[in-house]
Amino acid sequence: MKNVSWFLALLLGALLFYGLSSLPPRNSPILTDHVSSRYVERGEAETGIHSIWVAVLGDYRSFDLLAVSVLFTVTALGILAAGAGTAKTFPILPGLLWLGLGTALSLGLGLLPLKNDGNFLDFEILAFWTDPHRARSQGALLLMAGALLCLAGLLSLFVRRFRSPEGGK
Amino acid sequence: MSLFQALILLLCVVGFHGVFFHSSLGRKVFSWVLLQAGLVTFLFSLAPGGPALPKVLAVLAAAVTLSVGLGLTLLCRKFWKQYKSLDENDILKRVPK
């Protein structure tokens, strides 16, 4: 494996060197910024969210944030699974509760617009229960809250598992 | 090649190499984290005071690193408790067939 590792590292190094030196410079006329520039120029007007970060993370690319929430959940379930069925090792309910709340919030925000003919995660449709101008910003913030709840659940389970005396079984 | 790009290259290559080179599971995990750090650095290099998208992606990539890193760390701890070693050769000899 050690000989293979040197070969693979050299291969990757050569590839990355080739790629990095072939990248067009930042001010090159061939670079198009049509995606990012729209976020900056029209993000606040389209989403009602002042912060471009929140607009991109919580609205334009909300599906990515949902995927990360699911990743947190799956990792937490893996932590549960690795020790399941042995003698009771650590309390799991607090962590599971955070995870459940976070997942319910995230998936709920995605599914709610479907009821009113919107697309999945289309926060514009949430205008039926809040101020239309704030629907997107509130949706984005709630989605981020959902992701943070899932992260809290993961960290809670991780810390409890790590500190449990039977963590090796 | 700029200094930033050299740093990206170094982190990615050292990290990738370490994943296969080291026999300690803990060092393998650390090497993978280095590889991820290289990618996050790459993302930051694409947005110096400019577009928000690469920075957002960098935050998401860091979240992935945290999540997977926690999982790998817990597995390492499990092996340490069980086999009192993180050396893969030691562990492979003692795993029941």
Next chain:
Amino acid sequence: MREHLPALLIVIPLVGAWLALAISFLSHRLSRWTAVAALLADLLAVLDLFPRLSAQGDWHYSLGGWAPPWGIELVVTPFSAFFAALLLVTALFTSFYLGSHGLLAGLPKVRESLGEVLLLTLVPGLLGMLWVRDGFTFYLFLQFSVVAAAAWMACMTRQTGPGVFYFLLWGSTGASLLLAGFLFLYASTGTLNFGDLLAQLFIFKNYPIALTAGALFTLGWTAIVLFPSPRAYRPLFGQTSPFLLGFLSSVFVRTGLFTLFLFFFLVLDVPGLSQPLGLTVVEYVLIYSLFLEFFVAARQKDFLHSIAYLSVAQLGYVFAGFALGNKSALTGALMELTTQLLVVAGFFFIAGSLSSGGGSLPFSRMVGLARSRPLTGLSLVIFAATIVGVPPTGGFFGKWYLVLGAFEKKDWVLLAGILLTVLFNFVYFFRLILLLYGHRSAAMARPAVTLFFKAPILALAAGVLLLGIFHLEIIHHFIEPALPKAFQNLPVPNVPFLGKQVE
């Protein structure tokens, strides 16, 4: 609700997973049934896609109401829907078998329930990989599929060994390399959407970046497609259920290969790019090293190890199709991919049903199998015939189109490789038949197994035959629409986005 099927198909198993987890606190049996119901609901929903796909073609679904490339979209094609249906059927069969495996392996009931929950979290990851058309989102789905698969393996083994650690570590490393490939493409085009990348690369023809990205994709996937080769994953054998290994080898690996097809031909537009000779040599080395695994498989004394090597070896046919890159070869590659999904799953399910709760399965224990279990023996013969390429199995037509593609391109190196392996497997196939129909002593009698228990294996064998019998319909309705536009008699290039000209 039907208009939102692409998104719902990913969400249903996630909701099902949480329901099953909650119910498992009350009753493990109910929890298992909830999991099965969620998979069944998803399968029925996938079948509901076909009327619209056949009437209107590809289904583009924008998430969050934002059109790509600013938002993320899911694209369901007829082939990916067909593949998803096979994926869900295999998941249902795996779920069915894992229940009995848990009993045999002495796993606590809570692990069985959690195992079903984790399978339900793996399925949306794989479906997302098939349908998502954004590079970074694809990376996230791949990463959470790897974690879900590793967690599932950890759950369903008596003792979590280093095999699970290696799977998680190497899978994540592969995902990192894939991300690196997409970041290079983003750095030079400013976009992550597959359709937009195709357009931007076509306009600016940044060949070094396309080459770097393609190489990183291949390197990244190598770490994953080598599963479950005993060369890398030996610690998993004996610890992990063959049913689980079968699902991951068939579904996870083949889904990955299909996405590699998408990257090469629908993002990097490989047919449009000429290749230097050096790259062709690298491709030949990769493909031949996979073909060599057929010889390694034939030398194994253990059936489980043999089919693990076979699972990897068969990937050589798919990569050969990619390397040839013409219409016939790509048709053959996709046909092979579909057939292999059923064959690999079938082989591992047979291994699981013969071994008791994991552990080795020497060939000596399979002597006379077809006499004591004629249906299982027949299924094994059908699966082996598919690998060899005996008509009317799906494997025959996959290899037929590959050979046709090699002839059209006058690629004698790959043609020789395909034909040599087919010839070699033919000999091995007859040895297998002699083994299966040989006489065994009474001391080696094995307990009877119900028809219900064998039903999934028989269904997979029937599926392999049906793929062959109806190969023309499958190629016309599913495979041809999945090929690059250049092979579909459509105006070229089909460029949906034009950078600065987009509104």
